[in-house]
Amino acid sequence: MTYSRFFSFLLLVSSCFTFAQQPATAAETVNKALEQKRDMAKTSLVKNVPFENIGPTIMSGRVVDVDVNPDMPSEFYVGYASGGVWHTVNNGTTFTPILDSSDTQNVGDIAVHWPTRTLYVGTGENNASRSSYAGIGLLKSTDNGKTWENLGLMDAHHFAPILIHPDNPDVLTIGVTGHLYSRNQERGVYKTTDGGKTWKQTLFVDDMSGIIDLQHSPNNYNVMFATSWTKDRKAWNFKGNGSNSAIYKSTDAGDTWTKVSTEKSGFPIGDGVGRIGVAVFNDDVVYAVHDSQFRRPDDKKKGDNDGLTKDDFKTMSNADFLALDNKKLNTFLRTNGFQEKYRAENVKQMVRSGNVKPIDLAKYLEDANSMLFDTPVVGAEVYKSTDGGSTWKKTHEDYLDGIYYSYGYYFGHIHVSPANENHIYIYGVPIVKSKDGGKTFTSISAENVHADHHALWINPKNPNHLVDGNDGGINISYDDGANWIKNNSPSVGQFYAINVDNEKPYNVYGGLQDNGVWVGAHNARENKAWHQQGQYPWKSIMGGDGMQVQIDNRNSNIVYTGYQFGNYYRLNLDTEEQTYIQPKHTLGENPYRFNWQTPILLSPHNQDILYLGGNKLMRSMNQGNDWEAISADLTNGGKKGNVAYGTLTSISESPFQFGLIYTGSDDGLVYVTKNAGGSWTNISNAFPKDLWVSRVIASQHKKERVYVTLNGYRWDDFKVYAYMSDDYGQTWKDISGNIPASPVNVIKEDPKNENMLYLGTDNGAYLSFDMGQSWEVFSEGLPNVAIHDMVVQSEANDLLLGTHGRSIYKANIEALQQMNTDLTAKPITIFEVSPVRHSSRWGSAWSQWSDAYEPSKTIQYFSSTSGEKTMTVMSENGAVLNSMQLKADKGFNYVDYDLTLSEKGKKALEKANKELQIGKSGNGKYYLPKGNYTLKIGESVAKLEIK
Numbered sequence: 001m002t003y004s005r006f007f008s009f010l011l012l013v014s015s016c017f018t019f020a021q022q023p024a025t026a027a028e029t030v031n032k033a034l035e036q037k038r039d040m041a042k043t044s045l046v047k048n049v050p051f052e053n054i055g056p057t058i059m060s061g062r063v064v065d066v067d068v069n070p071d072m073p074s075e076f077y078v079g080y081a082s083g084g085v086w087h088t089v090n091n092g093t094t095f096t097p098i099l100d101s102s103d104t105q106n107v108g109d110i111a112v113h114w115p116t117r118t119l120y121v122g123t124g125e126n127n128a129s130r131s132s133y134a135g136i137g138l139l140k141s142t143d144n145g146k147t148w149e150n151l152g153l154m155d156a157h158h159f160a161p162i163l164i165h166p167d168n169p170d171v172l173t174i175g176v177t178g179h180l181y182s183r184n185q186e187r188g189v190y191k192t193t194d195g196g197k198t199w200k201q202t203l204f205v206d207d208m209s210g211i212i213d214l215q216h217s218p219n220n221y222n223v224m225f226a227t228s229w230t231k232d233r234k235a236w237n238f239k240g241n242g243s244n245s246a247i248y249k250s251t252d253a254g255d256t257w258t259k260v261s262t263e264k265s266g267f268p269i270g271d272g273v274g275r276i277g278v279a280v281f282n283d284d285v286v287y288a289v290h291d292s293q294f295r296r297p298d299d300k301k302k303g304d305n306d307g308l309t310k311d312d313f314k315t316m317s318n319a320d321f322l323a324l325d326n327k328k329l330n331t332f333l334r335t336n337g338f339q340e341k342y343r344a345e346n347v348k349q350m351v352r353s354g355n356v357k358p359i360d361l362a363k364y365l366e367d368a369n370s371m372l373f374d375t376p377v378v379g380a381e382v383y384k385s386t387d388g389g390s391t392w393k394k395t396h397e398d399y400l401d402g403i404y405y406s407y408g409y410y411f412g413h414i415h416v417s418p419a420n421e422n423h424i425y426i427y428g429v430p431i432v433k434s435k436d437g438g439k440t441f442t443s444i445s446a447e448n449v450h451a452d453h454h455a456l457w458i459n460p461k462n463p464n465h466l467v468d469g470n471d472g473g474i475n476i477s478y479d480d481g482a483n484w485i486k487n488n489s490p491s492v493g494q495f496y497a498i499n500v501d502n503e504k505p506y507n508v509y510g511g512l513q514d515n516g517v518w519v520g521a522h523n524a525r526e527n528k529a530w531h532q533q534g535q536y537p538w539k540s541i542m543g544g545d546g547m548q549v550q551i552d553n554r555n556s557n558i559v560y561t562g563y564q565f566g567n568y569y570r571l572n573l574d575t576e577e578q579t580y581i582q583p584k585h586t587l588g589e590n591p592y593r594f595n596w597q598t599p600i601l602l603s604p605h606n607q608d609i610l611y612l613g614g615n616k617l618m619r620s621m622n623q624g625n626d627w628e629a630i631s632a633d634l635t636n637g638g639k640k641g642n643v644a645y646g647t648l649t650s651i652s653e654s655p656f657q658f659g660l661i662y663t664g665s666d667d668g669l670v671y672v673t674k675n676a677g678g679s680w681t682n683i684s685n686a687f688p689k690d691l692w693v694s695r696v697i698a699s700q701h702k703k704e705r706v707y708v709t710l711n712g713y714r715w716d717d718f719k720v721y722a723y724m725s726d727d728y729g730q731t732w733k734d735i736s737g738n739i740p741a742s743p744v745n746v747i748k749e750d751p752k753n754e755n756m757l758y759l760g761t762d763n764g765a766y767l768s769f770d771m772g773q774s775w776e777v778f779s780e781g782l783p784n785v786a787i788h789d790m791v792v793q794s795e796a797n798d799l800l801l802g803t804h805g806r807s808i809y810k811a812n813i814e815a816l817q818q819m820n821t822d823l824t825a826k827p828i829t830i831f832e833v834s835p836v837r838h839s840s841r842w843g844s845a846w847s848q849w850s851d852a853y854e855p856s857k858t859i860q861y862f863s864s865t866s867g868e869k870t871m872t873v874m875s876e877n878g879a880v881l882n883s884m885q886l887k888a889d890k891g892f893n894y895v896d897y898d899l900t901l902s903e904k905g906k907k908a909l910e911k912a913n914k915e916l917q918i919g920k921s922g923n924g925k926y927y928l929p930k931g932n933y934t935l936k937i938g939e940s941v942a943k944l945e946i947k
Contacts, residue, residue, distance in 0.1 A: 024716035033740035045891030060473025061492035079107035082805030083492030092487030098145025108159035113169035122159025151196030170195035173254035175211035227276035237641025240409035241293035245273035291408025292378035395438025427453035444481025498802035511546025566594025581624030595647035613648025630677025664693025683729030735772025760787025828938035843921025881905030
């Protein structure tokens with residue numbers, strides 16, 4: 001029995017037993033995986049494959065922290081949730097990434113000891129978002145990010161603020177939020193006095209309650225306030241409150257702690273206490289912003305003229321429903337988006353016949369957000385203490401509506417001006433300020449300031465100078481928020497999905513977290529020149545949280561895309577028409593469940609046929625105008641909670657047969673139909689239970705072949721789950737191979753080489769040349785960032801990576817696609833070199849003040865061994881025109897040749913052709929004239945044409 005058959009047999013046998021949910025991945029496993037990946041990068045056959053970041057940048061990405069040089073505020077650091085740390089010395093005009101040499105790009109907090117230039121990064125965002133990735137501990141650098149030292153706390157996963165002693169950078173007090181999806185002990189407050197060699201946990205609340213904020217008095221490091229937060233996040237539910245959410249105080253620099261939000265303090269206590277942020281003006285004056293999850297009192301009084309609400313129908317009898325005024329009922333139906341066929345008389349007839357009950361009208365409107373938005377919580381509220389936290393008083397009388405919009409767990413910071421204790425700032429979706437100690441607030445959002453704010457710095461020497469970090473990057477104000485500058489040059493977009501069309505040049509499409517859907521040419525220049533032209537080369541085509549994109553291959557102006565929870569549209573980019581196409585359930589039927597990232601797919605057999613996955617698979621035969629469900633529920637049926645769950649996450653149709661379709665769900669199920677939905681078969685019984693199906697791919701090389709990847713991120717399970725089947729999923733082979741532990745988001749086949757597979761995890765991109773038996777890691781130009789999607793543009797032979805934190809990367813893979821046993825058997829293979837168009841501009845500058853234009857041609861070659869090699873450039877008659885020494889690595893290599901020839905080579909060409917005169921260019925170099933040349937490395941040769 002072969003290994004693959006034996007493994008398939010084991011999987012089938014194991015499916016007879018009950019699977020327990022996989023435990024959270026231990027810190028030791030994570031550390032081993034990081035070491036494994038570093039070792040892989042040293043020997044990878046594709047380590048030299050160059051990746052280019054193609055942007056886009058203008059929409060930026062989620063900022064979690066800023067740290068500004070108080071003596072030179074034009075210098076500051078910015079931490080992005082999953083995009084690393086960036087440094088500017090010119091007030092945000094340009095930024096340099098400084099975390100790229102580390103093992104992660106996931107950031108929770110940054111702190112700088114400016115006198116010694118010691119930089120600390122707490123990895124792992126402390127927001128509890130769907131994509132708040134776990135970190136790898138606390139990192140330290142003393143050389144501005146050239147090197148990083150890991151100081152431990154690897155099981156912390158998510159970090160709150162880091163407090164550095166002003167006189168000693170080795171003394172740190174740190175807030176640890178802990179695991180996002182599971183219980184753990186390594187959370188609370190930690191302190192070190194020896195630069196992280198040893199740590200002491202000085203505050204532990206419980207294994208579900210971490211520290212979400214930590215601040216000290218500006219002039220007294222001994223006085224600190226920490227806030228604990230009890231939360232429970234699951235894939236189907238988020239509870240962001242609990243009785244152990246509280247405020248603690250220390251008077252000995254974090255060595256000991258006392259709870260100050262007690263029953264007698266005036267600050268809320270109990271199960272409804274949510275996330276808390278603190279701001280310290282001095283030892284006595286302290287502010288707190290609280291995301292109160294206590295319910296508002298029901299003081300609604302109905303009048304005869306009041307409109308109907310969804311809740312009215314939950315307890316309404318048939319008789320009362322039939323007695324409703326038709327005009328009033330129709331107003332409700334139209335206002336709430338009921339389909340045209342559901343009007344008062346029609347619905348009443350359905351109730352009379354017994355097919356529908358009044359409560360079904362309420363259920364019809366239930367969606368993924370309703371449990372959050374329809375919950376009447378108190379929301380944001382601000383408290384102030386003037387006695388060092390002993391007592392607290394709410395600063396305002398009215399509700400602070402419109403700050404959080406029920407997503408308070410995503411925000412929770414407050415700031416007080418160093419110059420005035422009554423000047424405070426809070427933010428959620430908007431950013432608002434108060435000049436009277438929190439009694440009243442005014443908005444300081446502006447037309448070029450993105451919503452969803454997470455960080456703020458107030459200049460202590462000029463309190464009108466603000467640096468704001470939000471989901472759209474960095475904004476700077478010098479007039480206390482009246483006007484803002486936008487500083488979005490870093491490429492830090494958080495892409496969920498990408499796609500390409502077949503135009504020339506081809507365009508890249510992608511949906512981003514909180515920044516909509518964008519499209520741009522793959523070769524668009526990513527620089528500041530567009531400021532002068534007034535037209536950024538990428539264009540926004542949809543708002544919200546951007547999701548998947550499908551492009552009609554007959555007409556690339558027809559695009560299908562949308563935003564979260566299945567809100568999809570058919571766009572005509574030429575006419576700018578938008579048609580809403582989300583499938584709607586029938587009144588009386590349970591509402592469809594749509595995932596945050598709802599999958600869509602245009603049929604490869606007919607571009608009028610569109611598939612969309614709710615909890616059932618929907619199909620439209622006419623571009624989304626009409627829909628039918630072609631399956632029953634293809635999930636485990638969902639779970640009670642405030643997040644959509646029990647939904648489809650991936651759809652794939654075989655290019656070999658119409659109606660051979662696979663689906664994957666967020667609760668671990670994979671189904672196949674071979675008859676366009678006539679019948680379905682569960683092919684996932686052998687897999688670990690309850691894991692998120694991140695991708696299912698029907699092979700484009702073999703009809704019976706299918707690939708599946710599973711993702712355990714929402715259980716804090718970081719194992720690699722990747723499988724292949726050659727019999728429609730009846731049996732499976734594990735193809736995770738030597739990939740270091742990290743949740744898998746995507747797998748793709750190469751369209752030309754059947755043996756090549758690409759795979760993206762939360763911490764990098766991999767390639768297999770042998771159908772998953774072994775894997776190589778990409779690294780050149782590519783940081784350790786989450787890869788959410790991959791696509792190959794077949795005609796250009798480009799691989800594009802959609803990252804969740806560093807926008808989009810591109811690499812040409814034409815040479816890689818030629819990998820076979822013949823290639824590895826030869827010492828050296830130079831790949832075909834495309835012609836180069838000669839230019840008289842080579843080596844010249846348009847003025848004495850500009851740099852000379854110097855051409856370059858990348859020569860690609862494969863070497864079966866590492867070592868020194870020589871590349872020779874020869875004329876048609878064999879004369880040596882130039883040569884260069886190469887340091888070859890085993891695998892694919894790339895050398896940039898500047899198309900010059902030596903003095904000796906110049907003379908050889910002129911001697912062979914008496915009419916040829918090669919002049920020295922403005923930069924003092926000789927360049928190859930038009931003609932045919934030969935490149936030689938070892939015994940391998942390739943032609944180079946200059947035309």
